[in-house]
Amino acid sequence: MTMNIHPLPPSAFKGEGMTSQRARDRLAATLKESGIRDPRVIEVIRNTPRHHFIDQALHSRAYENTALPIGHGQTISQPWVVARMTEALLEHFNGGVPQKVLEIGTGSGYQAVVLAALVGQVFTVERIEELLRQARRRFRQLGLANVRSRHDDGKLGWPDQAPFDAIILTAAGDAIPSQVLDQLSPDGVLVAPVGSPSSQTLLRIRGDGQGDFIQEELGAVSFVPLLGGIG
Numbered sequence: 001m002t003m004n005i006h007p008l009p010p011s012a013f014k015g016e017g018m019t020s021q022r023a024r025d026r027l028a029a030t031l032k033e034s035g036i037r038d039p040r041v042i043e044v045i046r047n048t049p050r051h052h053f054i055d056q057a058l059h060s061r062a063y064e065n066t067a068l069p070i071g072h073g074q075t076i077s078q079p080w081v082v083a084r085m086t087e088a089l090l091e092h093f094n095g096g097v098p099q100k101v102l103e104i105g106t107g108s109g110y111q112a113v114v115l116a117a118l119v120g121q122v123f124t125v126e127r128i129e130e131l132l133r134q135a136r137r138r139f140r141q142l143g144l145a146n147v148r149s150r151h152d153d154g155k156l157g158w159p160d161q162a163p164f165d166a167i168i169l170t171a172a173g174d175a176i177p178s179q180v181l182d183q184l185s186p187d188g189v190l191v192a193p194v195g196s197p198s199s200q201t202l203l204r205i206r207g208d209g210q211g212d213f214i215q216e217e218l219g220a221v222s223f224v225p226l227l228g229g230i231g
């Protein structure tokens, strides 16, 4: 049984040997063993071709549970972190589905594609134009119709599309940018790493719909820095 809301078309896996499916199955098992509980998230990661998001020279490492370089000093996040953040975000909706989700830090596009399988629409912002260009090519090749992307400083969010049911930041600042927080729906959820380059914590902020926001710490993480301006 597949639990994707929007499964990738078979063409996403064209020309791929069995090795990748086996490697993805192993990665899914690793995620389960390391505490990821949401079966929807594990299924989507099992069915997402992560090697599409990295340079060919690194393809043999695509399904290792590790962050990998994507150029411009940036990284594709560790699969466990992608899984944990996605699970923490979905948990807020009690089995329901957030319609509009904002991601700050498109990078390779991998996290956006994982989200796109599980939510209504993904809006993703990246400050480095070349990374965004490559991510957009991947969204096209994978046939995704529910990802929109924008070249901008993500600290500004995506004001025209606000409010968002959920917001995810995949780069760490010393605080959550106030303009981004302002774009969260009153009953929405935001998941973001916060801290210095050497010490970061994953935060989850959940709105109660009445104007109050509850903040939780979900553990130590390691992300590239959230920078200002566009690259």
Ligand code: SAH
Pocket (backbone or CB within 6 Å): 074, 075, 076, 077, 104, 105, 106, 107, 108, 109, 110, 111, 112, 125, 126, 127, 128, 131, 152, 153, 154, 155, 170, 171, 224, 225, 226, 227, 228, 229
């Ligand atoms: N979600 C990505 C992770 C990429 S690393 C993936 O799945 O591959 C984080 C990304 O955040 C980098 O590409 C970096 O350029 C971007 N970033 C950092 N500060 C930003 C900002 N202010 N606005 C938009 N993107 C930013």
